[in-house]
Amino acid sequence: MNHKIAPSLLSTDFLNLQQDIDMLNASDADWLHCDVMDGVFVPNISFGFPVLEQIKKVAQKPLDVHLMIVNPDKFIQQVKDAGGYMMTVHYEACTHLHRTVGAIHEAGMKAGVSLNPHTPVELLTDIIEDLDLVLIMSVNPGFGGQKFIPNSINKVARTRKMIDERNLHTLIEVDGGVNLDTGKQLLNAGADVLVAGSFVFSSTNPTETISSLKNL
């Protein structure tokens, strides 16, 4: 049970966000996954830095900030100021990814890179040594509650191989359609962090659901 669980705040009740964060603080959740969307990189808009600032005030667990936005470089300091622990940007959104990752580290955060479902993990071969985390999207980003894309399992296994062959400590996170069944398969393939939104927050007892993911 060395893996981490990062419930996605996108599926919380925004009218009662503090109540949900209090629940997460007391649960087996390891990180709080915060999805920032801009309506450009993805066809949806979620929440931005003013909301992250409020989350930071009550969260007792590290904020795992996933930026689904174009030009993430412009917002590195804002993510840091809003309490970001891990800042994850999209491979597809960064022309100068090496520079972006360096700037995230310079700001004092861990750096993650996310891959859309069609983006091969092999494209990270010349940067993976600089990364704290690879986030494999197992749905097309933008919405909660979508169907898991099965090829993600194979992608996790290929990422695990790349990391182990080089003796790296980079974490593999997977996001989208995670439940007990897909979660188990992802862990068997070598995932380290499971993000789960609707499976947790649509369940009758989210605390127990988080524990069952943690106990996989």
Ligand SMILES: O=C(CO)[C@@H](O)[C@H](O)COP(=O)(O)O
């Ligand atoms: O990044 C995203 C969506 O783009 C996710 O974090 C979702 O929030 C995951 O939701 P579920 O698929 O678990 O419902």
